[in-house]
Amino acid sequence: MQNAESSALLVAGWHRMSYVFGDQSSMSQELQKHILKVHSNARNAITKGKYLVFGVGSTQLLSAAVFALSLNSSSPARVVAESPYYPVYKTQTDFFETVHFEFKGDALLMKNTSDSAGNVIEFVTSPNNPDGNLRKAVLQGVSVNAIYDHAYYWPHFSAIPAPADEDIMIFTISKLTGHAGSRFGWALVKDKDVYLNMQKYVSLAEFSISRDTQLRALQLLKVVLKGDGRxxxxxxxxxxxxxxxxxxxxxxxxxxxxxxxxxxxxxxxxxxxxxxxxxxxxxxxxxxxxxxxxxxxxxxxxxxxxxxxxxxxxxxxxxxxxxxxxxxxxxxxxxxxxxxxxxxxxxx
Amino acid sequence: MQNAESSALLVAGWHRMSYVFGDQSSMSQELQKHILKVHSNARNAITKGKYLVFGVGSTQLLSAAVFALSLNSSSPARVVAESPYYPVYKTQTDFFETVHFEFKGDALLMKNTSDSAGNVIEFVTSPNNPDGNLRKAVLQGVSVNAIYDHAYYWPHFSAIPAPADEDIMIFTISKLTGHAGSRFGWALVKDKDVYLNMQKYVSLAEFSISRDTQLRALQLLKVVLKGDGRxxxxxxxxxxxxxxxxxxxxxxxxxxxxxxxxxxxxxxxxxxxxxxxxxxxxxxxxxxxxxxxxxxxxxxxxxxxxxxxxxxxxxxxxxxxxxxxxxxxxxxxxxxxxxxxxxxxxxx
Structure with a gap:
């Protein structure tokens, strides 16, 4: 009656395909090491002193960062980006809008008004999508937090004037190897509280990042690192x-x-x-x-x-x-x- | 200088690992067919006349359903569940709270007050987590929408008195084969607008469900369906x-x-x-x-x-x-x- 394969499947599921790996972490240690090595080879980011967060593509991490930066904001944080900017910043922020944040459009418009007080979150895409130019945050100040979307900050697409060393930097395998369909991205985060809140976001949104996706990302990075890894x-x-x-x-x-x-x-x-x-x-x-x-x-x-x-x-x-x-x-x-x-x- | 493998990787990424499959859908048709077949074998759900949504585990779909049901709600929809209930309903709904919904605790408390007017969303877990009993929605009425969490509605865990035929039903591979770490779930949804809004949620949260995860889920369901598939x-x-x-x-x-x-x-x-x-x-x-x-x-x-x-x-x-x-x-x-x-x- 019972087929060995289907019962083995179930037993394997319960034993080994739980939410966590053997070390009780939901993030593969091996994959983390490979990510750090790829950055070291590409010379595009300072990873030392940063926490690593995995996400379902960079897309999820953009939203996780907005949540993390605004969680304790009493008045809604205003989310901006310098025009022209990647459309998802607006569509995603609008759709998931809470009492803690709202999308406010072009960062330059805010800079040119006196209305730049209060908590502000600026998306900075560098190099920029759509125009490929390197960028820095337009807005400055203690109440301004920048989310650096570095999806294209690879020697493929841009000069790397120096390894990036921002407080929140988001990368994705989609633009590194082209495997957009695998939906794997990561963030390097300096502040521990922001890091913990981004982890909380991912965990409440969907517990953890698919282990199959992590395995695929690891296989891809192994190929990237072959030879001299450059x-x-x-x-x-x-x-x-x-x-x-x-x-x-x-x-x-x-x-x-x-x-x-x-x-x-x-x-x-x-x-x-x-x-x-x-x-x-x-x-x-x-x-x-x-x-x-x-x-x-x-x-x-x-x-x-x-x-x-x-x-x-x-x-x-x-x-x-x-x-x-x-x-x-x-x-x-x-x-x-x-x-x-x-x-x-x-x-x- | 260049290694054939790394360049082949990139080229393969651009050509074949985009967000969409060959038919321009981000959801594998083959996987959809297998899901319908598994339900037909388990006799646990009426799939005819329902739309299918893929999610990162059932976890993501719980949130997607709350968003979809409350998107056009002028006053905040009140989200409830009958105690004892799965903790994620509260933690997730609280964390992602927008102006459109808020978590209000035990459904029975709401039933016993006169305060049951207005838009209400009830999570119904059947069989229930933690106690394993089959459940129906506690609240009734035109302004009440139920989200049936059927994660455990398999012959593994419960009698199946009849195939479920609710408006929104959520399932997950995590409790079917035990592969929780793969993070793959699906929803069967009757109403087209709710379905489209759930798709929109997934798409704005992270574009689409990892193709590697979809491939893994397909492999698992193929094993489930071996022999007589029962x-x-x-x-x-x-x-x-x-x-x-x-x-x-x-x-x-x-x-x-x-x-x-x-x-x-x-x-x-x-x-x-x-x-x-x-x-x-x-x-x-x-x-x-x-x-x-x-x-x-x-x-x-x-x-x-x-x-x-x-x-x-x-x-x-x-x-x-x-x-x-x-x-x-x-x-x-x-x-x-x-x-x-x-x-x-x-x-x-």
């Missing part, structure tokens, strides 16, 4: 730089479109000045009538995300460079075609 | 019934302790009347002076969770029967010892 950064940088050069060369022939400027900078990883290699193109339609840039591109079969999603004008559009070679080549081809038609139209 | 239920029921019989036999010799009563019931899975096989012992210290039952047990090296955690008196304690044979035998041995000392103490 090869993936060389490969990814060259790939992204090559794509950027082809795109910016094409757009430089255009009067209708421009792309963001990213200055060359000294890179702590490559130990030299290096040029841009961003994850996204932040394209601008320069003609006065092209107020809806994504529609202009869509007519040429190019799909992008419109500027207003990033709290910017719709004459901007974000195009992703994180795709297969085939898809990139198609994007480049269509962009070239669009640019080549400009002259014709102008001379009509 | 063997795991037979095995688990016999195992749990055997443990319960040994425990209740031991406690029946005691005057100091009693355990919960679970009446035999007709079971739709076994097609006969069957006795209890609960996941937990809900033990009561009957002596007037034993107001702290978990301390009484701890003195005998038995670790349980105290009644007040479940919004009950501390003369109750919950002991888990979900453990290895060795650990169960140790629990039984220590309980027997404790009971055997009673007579000695009484005759002193």
């Amino acid at each position: 090869e993936i950064f060389h490969f990814a940088y060259e790939k992204m730089r090559d794509r950027w050069e082809k795109i910016s060369q094409t757009v430089s022939l255009s009067k209708r479109f421009t792309v963001q400027d990213i200055p060359p900078q000294y890179c702590n990883f490559f130990e030299k000045v290096r040029g841009p290699s961003p994850a996204y193109i932040w394209l601008k339609c320069e003609r006065e009538e092209d107020t809806n840039c994504s529609a202009v591109l869509l007519a040429a079969n190019i799909i992008g995300r419109s500027g207003s999603l990033f709290d910017a004008e719709d004459r901007y559009v974000r195009l992703s460079l994180l795709k297969s070679d085939d898809d990139f080549n198609l994007l480049l081809y269509r962009l070239k075609e669009l640019v080549s038609k400009e002259g014709g139209a102008d001379t009509l | 063997e795991i239920f037979h095995f688990a029921y016999e195992k749990m019934r055997d443990r319960w019989e040994k425990i209740s036999q031991t406690v029946s010799l005691s005057k100091r302790f009693t355990v919960q009563d679970i009446p035999p019931q007709y079971c739709n899975f076994f097609e006969k009347v069957r006795g209890p096989s609960p996941a937990y012992i809900w033990l009561k210290c009957e002596r007037e002076e034993d107001t702290n039952c978990s301390a009484v047990l701890l003195a005998a090296n038995i670790i349980g969770r105290s009644g007040s955690l479940f919004d009950a008196e501390d003369r109750y304690v919950r002991l888990s029967l979900l453990k290895s044979d060795d650990d169960f035998n140790l629990l039984l041995y220590r309980l027997k010892e404790l009971v055997s000392k009673e007579g000695g103490a009484d005759t002193l």
Whole structure:
């Protein structure tokens, strides 16, 4: 009647697949070690003196950080980000809004008013999504806490002027190896209370991070660390730089479109000045009538995300460079075609 | 310079490990089919006409359901559960409290006051954690929405009087196969708007459920469905019934302790009347002076969770029967010892 396999399954579940590992921790020690080693190789973050929190992608950790920073706030903490910014800061903060925090939009607007007193939380994405530029917090002061979203702070996408040493830094495997679907991210947190509250958030939201996901992340980081553990950064940088050069060369022939400027900078990883290699193109339609840039591109079969999603004008559009070679080549081809038609139209 | 493996990793990430599967869904179709088949075999739920939502364990879905049911509530929805209840309902609802809902404790207290108007959300755990009894919602009315937590509604732990057909039903692999650490749960939801809002919750909390976790859940359900796909239920029921019989036999010799009563019931899975096989012992210290039952047990090296955690008196304690044979035998041995000392103490 009973099949050995299904009973073994159940018994294995009860014995070994509980919420915690053998050391009673819900976070794999081995995975923690590998994360620290990857940062040490990439030279992109100071991990010493920081606590590590695992999350379901960086997405969950953004929310966990907002909760942790506002938990004891008597008046609602105001959550801001400098425009253009990653849309999830707004949609997530709005959806999960408690009595302790609320989303207030562009950090620059707050800076330019006298209304900057009280508890403030600033999301700082560096390099920025959508435009790839390195950033620092816009707002300063004892009542301002910054959450540094360093999803793209890898030699793939940006010069690393120095290892980051912020109080709250969030990373994700999604932009390190591309495995977004595994949903694994981590935060490095300096303050013990903030760390404990972020852990509490994760624990109350869903107990712990899937052990299968942790195992997968460990396997991925083992591959990242193979050889001298730096090869993936060389490969990814060259790939992204090559794509950027082809795109910016094409757009430089255009009067209708421009792309963001990213200055060359000294890179702590490559130990030299290096040029841009961003994850996204932040394209601008320069003609006065092209107020809806994504529609202009869509007519040429190019799909992008419109500027207003990033709290910017719709004459901007974000195009992703994180795709297969085939898809990139198609994007480049269509962009070239669009640019080549400009002259014709102008001379009509 | 470049190692083929690390570059292949990155390329594979970008191509195939995105947030979505090939069909653009973030939920594996194959896994969905397997879940429906398991319910059909266990005869424990009507799945037809219901939407399926995946979550990080059932834990996340409890919160998602509260958000979904209260999203458009003008005054805060009051969240209740009949005592004794699973502590997470309170801790989670308190922590994530928005302007749309707040935790209000015991459902019976609300029933017995005139204060039952307005939007109410009742958690109904059936069979109940901690006491294993089947339950129905205490509160009725157009403004009452019940969230049925059916984590234990499997032939392992309870008679299945009929397939459950509630508006919101939550299940988890954690109690089906014991793989709590995989963090995978699902909800069956009747109303389309509630379903869409629960999906929105998951998507804003962390985009989607880890594909590695989904793959693991699929592997587990494939084993569950081997043979006639019913063997795991037979095995688990016999195992749990055997443990319960040994425990209740031991406690029946005691005057100091009693355990919960679970009446035999007709079971739709076994097609006969069957006795209890609960996941937990809900033990009561009957002596007037034993107001702290978990301390009484701890003195005998038995670790349980105290009644007040479940919004009950501390003369109750919950002991888990979900453990290895060795650990169960140790629990039984220590309980027997404790009971055997009673007579000695009484005759002193």
